[in-house]
Amino acid sequence: MEGDCHYLDGNLAAKKRVKYIQRVLNAIGMESDRIAMVNLSSAMGAQFAQVATEMTERIRKLGPNPLRHSPQAKAPDGPDASE
Amino acid sequence: MITGEQKPLEEIKGFLGDDRNVLVVGCGTCVTVCFAGGEKEAQILASSLRMSTKLGGDPKEVSDVTVQRQCEWEYLDVIEKEVQEADIIVSLACGIGVQAMAKHFPEKWVVPGLNTNFLGLPEEQGLWTEQCQACGDCVLALTGGICPIARCAKQLLNGPCGGSENGLCEVKRVKKDGGIPVMETDARGRKRPVMEDVECAWHLIHERLSSLDKLDLLMEVQPPKDWSTSRDGGPRRIVREDLLLLDEG
Ligand code: SF4
């Protein structure tokens, strides 16, 4: 759970990094909701299922990765859609 | 070390204009240590530019390369090929590296991806503080290793001003996170930046000299500081005749 991590304060550090990635996604023009962090223990199977369902719903509403449907750069370039 | 912060993506995108082939060049020295322009940041910026320009309907070819130091010619020779293939170079080095790139590749358009901030100390992980303004006539021997030029808001040289209170300076600082001001709402519902306390440099100097029993240093009358060694004399340079290469011509 938050602050109670197998790696001591690892999940508090991760929370800040996730916030940073959301900022990067916003700057790029992607919905920052595409990444989320949730704290669950290994004994919370039901909650895990619920959170996973909610996340799936949210992503479904946002639709597929818009980069897959955008025009390509003139010369074909790397696997952008998976960046 | 020299510290910097990456410019907002929008601003960097604005530099690109119609150029198609963009090369982001990172620097492996100071700006790597302050997590602003090293290999990792160059890769993230290149990726962000690729994704963002694609989403905007004007996709660019963006690649990246990082050199050991952008402020030395020999390290720039190594990336000659990549530079020649690009229409525009986004340098993630400090202002020195950007200028070195522009001088070394005079036919290339080079733009900065960073704002170079100050000469600072990585005080702890994620925190850099300004320590020196390169005044060219160091006074640290008189001030116990605490610089009043860089760390006193008024650059005073003869002790604290009347605004020093409980060890804090009367001049507050706008609190920032990743270069962005942290905002709060006041009692009347208006947004304003959060201000934070700054230590009074002269309080620190006094404390330190007193703890080392060297307060008498402050009693000596000092001549006015020679500011001609600082920016007052225009751009500065260092010449070492003993090191200059012999003119073979
Ligand atoms: S006195 Fe001048 S050289 Fe010395 S630390 Fe301060 S700004 Fe830098």
Ligand code: SF4
């Ligand atoms: S309070 Fe201290 S640091 Fe601030 S301006 Fe006055 S002497 Fe300088």
